[in-house]
Amino acid sequence: MQTYRNTLNGTLVDPVSCYEIFNPANGQSLGMAPESDEQEVDRAVQSAKLAQNSWAKQGDKERRDVINRVAQILEENSDYLAELITREQGKPLSGPGSRFEMQACVGWTQVPASLDLPPEIVYEDDERKDTLHRVPLGVVAAIAPWNWPLMIAIWQIIPAIRMGNAVVLKPSEYTPIATLEMVRLINQVLPAGVLNTVTGDGSIGSKLTHHPEINKIMFTGSESTGRRIIEASAKNLSPITLELGGNDAAIVMPGTNVKNIANDLFWGAFLNMGQTCACIKRLYVHEDDYDAVMAELSAIASQMKIGDGMDESVLVGPLQNKMQFEKVQELVSDAKTSGCDVREFGEVPDQGYFMPLTLVGDIKDGQRLVDEEQFGPALPIIRYRDLEDAVESANGLDAGLGASLWADKPAEASKLATRLEAGTVWINQHGAIHPMVPFGGNKASGYGVEFGIEGLKAVTQSRVVSLKK
Ligand code: NAD
Numbered sequence: 001m002q003t004y005r006n007t008l009n010g011t012l013v014d015p016v017s018c019y020e021i022f023n024p025a026n027g028q029s030l031g032m033a034p035e036s037d038e039q040e041v042d043r044a045v046q047s048a049k050l051a052q053n054s055w056a057k058q059g060d061k062e063r064r065d066v067i068n069r070v071a072q073i074l075e076e077n078s079d080y081l082a083e084l085i086t087r088e089q090g091k092p093l094s095g096p097g098s099r100f101e102m103q104a105c106v107g108w109t110q111v112p113a114s115l116d117l118p119p120e121i122v123y124e125d126d127e128r129k130d131t132l133h134r135v136p137l138g139v140v141a142a143i144a145p146w147n148w149p150l151m152i153a154i155w156q157i158i159p160a161i162r163m164g165n166a167v168v169l170k171p172s173e174y175t176p177i178a179t180l181e182m183v184r185l186i187n188q189v190l191p192a193g194v195l196n197t198v199t200g201d202g203s204i205g206s207k208l209t210h211h212p213e214i215n216k217i218m219f220t221g222s223e224s225t226g227r228r229i230i231e232a233s234a235k236n237l238s239p240i241t242l243e244l245g246g247n248d249a250a251i252v253m254p255g256t257n258v259k260n261i262a263n264d265l266f267w268g269a270f271l272n273m274g275q276t277c278a279c280i281k282r283l284y285v286h287e288d289d290y291d292a293v294m295a296e297l298s299a300i301a302s303q304m305k306i307g308d309g310m311d312e313s314v315l316v317g318p319l320q321n322k323m324q325f326e327k328v329q330e331l332v333s334d335a336k337t338s339g340c341d342v343r344e345f346g347e348v349p350d351q352g353y354f355m356p357l358t359l360v361g362d363i364k365d366g367q368r369l370v371d372e373e374q375f376g377p378a379l380p381i382i383r384y385r386d387l388e389d390a391v392e393s394a395n396g397l398d399a400g401l402g403a404s405l406w407a408d409k410p411a412e413a414s415k416l417a418t419r420l421e422a423g424t425v426w427i428n429q430h431g432a433i434h435p436m437v438p439f440g441g442n443k444a445s446g447y448g449v450e451f452g453i454e455g456l457k458a459v460t461q462s463r464v465v466s467l468k469k
Contacts, residue, residue, distance in 0.1 A: 002031040006040070006199055009047035010192025010433045013186060016040060021177055023212070024090040024318045025308040025352040029169050033176040036198040041168075041207045044196040048139045048166035049191025049213050056136045056164035060116070067113040068163055069189040071106050074154075077185050078102035081150060083310070084178035089149055091272050092309030096318070104156045105182075108451075111435035112162045117456050122464070129467045134460035136164035137239070138215030141208045143229070145221045146172035147275040147375075148319050149179050152243075155450050156218040157195060160459045165216065166194045170208055172221075173201040174321050206232065208465040214238055214435070214461060220277070221245075223399075223444050242446035243439075246401030247281045248422065249394035250430055252293060253407040254387065261406050261428065262296035268404065268430030269379045270301075270357060273319055274328075277445075278402040278424070278431040280319065280379065282370050284390040287383045294343075294361055294381065301345035302359040310347070310422045316346065318353040319376055325353040328376030331369045335360045338367060365393050373421040386417075395421045400442030404430040423449070 005012040015034030023030055023233060036044075055063070074081070078099065085091065085098035093099055123130040142156035153169055160167050170180035176199045183197050198204055202225065209217050209232035218245040219229045233240045252261070269280040285293045289459040309317040332355075336342050340363045344356035358378040362370055369380045384390040394403055403422035405413035410427050417425040423441045426432055433439050433451070440449035448458050 001029060001387070004031055004033055004177050005184075005185050005388060006034050006036065006044075006180065006197045007183050008040070008044050008196050009051070010187055010190070013040075020191065021088060023087050024320050025349075025354075027351060030087055030177060033180070033199060036204050038207050041198050041204060041211060044168045044198045045211045046140055047193040047196050047209070048088050048168050051191060052136065052138055052164070052166035053193050055161070055166055055191055055348070063162060063164065066189055067109060067158060067193075070158070070186045071109040071113065073186050073189060074102065074182070076107045076111060078106070080117065081178055083180055085150060086309040086317070088177050089146065089175050090309060090320050092314045092317045094309070094312050095315040096267060096271055097309060097315075101148055101151045101399045104151045105254045108151065108154050108435045109158050112158045112456060115162075115446055115453060115456060117163070117453065117460065127469050129469060131465045131467075133463045133465065134163065134421070134457060135162060135463050137459060137461050140165045140167045140216045140459060141211070141214045142169040142218045143205050143209065143221065144171050144179065146174035147272060147277070149175040150182050152220050153179050153182070156220070157448060158219065158457050161190070161194055163456055165459055166196075168196045168198060168207055168208060170198050170205050173199070191418060204293055209233070210235055212236060216240070218459075219243065226446060241448035242441070243277065244401070244441055244444065244446040245375070245399060246277045246279075246441065246445050247371075247373045247397050247399035248404070248430065249282045249284060249420075250280040250404040250406060251284045251387070251390045251394060252286065252289060253405060253413060254288065256289065256406055256408050258289060258292040258296050260408075262293070262300060264429060265293075265406065266297055266300045270316070270377055271431060273317060273318060273323065273355070274377045274379070275375050278429060279434070280404065280430050282394075283379055283381045284384050284393060285381055286387075287385055290361070290381070290383050294359065297359055297379075297381075298343060298345065301359065302345055304357060306346040306354055306356070308352070310342055316357065316377070319355060320353070322353065324375060325355070328355060328374055330379055331372060331374050332358055332360070332378050334368045335363060335378075336443040340367070340369075344393050365396060371397060391416065391419055398444035401445035402426065402431065408455045
């Protein structure tokens with residue numbers, strides 16, 4: 001059985017201890033993952049600290065060239081890594097699955113390599129000239145979740161190293177293998193120590209974020225862990241980027257042609273079996289359009305093949321882990337016992353964490369499936385009569401990652417858009433992120449943004465040089 005290894009200072013290290021990783025589609029063993037201890041966390045941070053100085057001193061062009069070579073490595077190994085993602089995380093190879101995740105990894109590497117943050121003259125008169133420089137922060141702790149393990153790690157790693165920081169990445173304990181392999185491969189072109197990994201559960205994440213040499217924390221995960229990250233950051237006064245959970249509302253405006261939008265609504269909700277931070281998690285539909293929306297979504301859901309994502313014809317895989325599987329089941333059974341209209345679609349294999357695609361009607365705000373982040377393939381569809389009530393419902397929860405409005409006349413949706421309390425409000429699309437467009441949450445979905453120029457700024461500190469003329 002293969003044992004996967006952490007990369008420290010450019011070298012693969014033999015694990016202190018290991019645990020076994022299983023395929024969520026069939027329970028088969030995928031190999032052993034390493035488990036770091038406190039000493040290994042310290043070695044990883046020290047490696048990053050040592051490497052960071054010379055990395056930051058390299059010219060901008062050199063760093064950009066190295067990152068473009070990282071993109072090439074990702075591209076060359078995308079079939080291998082996509083297969084590992086499918087076996088470990090569960091999302092299918094096909095459709096918006098693991099090959100799609102690898103394309104995103106390449107794009108989110110190439111774009112930061114193409115961007116610049118040159119010094120900016122922020123003020124000048126006859127007496128003075130003030131220039132703002134963006135300098136690296138130092139060592140970045142990157143803590144990733146299990147839903148899009150490689151893509152989210154890339155979102156954290158690439159802007160950080162582009163701007164001259166070094167990184168210690170901790171993948172989720174549920175999905176370490178593909179990430180470790182990606183890091184091993186891209187270390188072929190990175191100077192030793194610029195990108196290191198440690199592995200293990202939240203206790204190792206906690207040791208990393210509390211380490212005295214950490215200068216910035218990039219965190220993507222749940223709100224409850226996010227609060228612990230904030231506490232950890234107090235130790236070093238490290239700035240943080242917090243990408244937390246969402247409970248995104250989508251509002252279909254009255255009279256919208258449902259046929260035109262049904263496919264995008266479906267994938268907006270069921271991408272990665274709903275295990276996506278910015279998936280549609282509550283769908284608000286005008287009472288006159290409710291039956292049409294139910295019928296269109298049901299028709300799409302009933303055509304989807306659920307199964308092991310290594311099969312090219314499968315578009316819907318299993319949930320990633322038992323904890324998540326049980327949580328979604330619990331929310332659906334709560335809806336069933338409350339008398340909601342629960343409609344389940346798709347033939348589900350006997351083994352693995354598979355669930356039918358589930359549409360839940362006759363449900364209201366205040367019920368668990370609406371108010372709690374399900375992070376799974378069960379979509380509550382809520383009727384509204386007055387559009388103002390739907391806006392109020394959309395804004396009624398603490399989460400504020402994304403939201404969307406769906407309309408035949410986008411101009412009408414645009415008038416409403418800024419009233420929705422979310423980091424991104426999409427019109428006639430949902431979750432349509434782009435490496436040039438800042439992405440981040442409002443309210444309890446976190447703070448700080450990733451992507452584009454704003455994302456690069458977030459992994460730097462400002463240094464003003466003020467000259468008396
Ligand atoms: P999680 O918070 O359980 O774990 C995320 C990571 O944090 C893991 O690597 C975990 O080991 C680590 N961790 C746990 N406790 C820690 C601690 N005390 N200190 C440091 N690290 C610790 O989240 P998850 O279950 O892996 O991911 C699902 C959640 O992530 C959902 O709520 C989802 O909405 C959210 N998410 C948000 C985004 C976004 O961009 N906003 C993207 C993906 C997922």
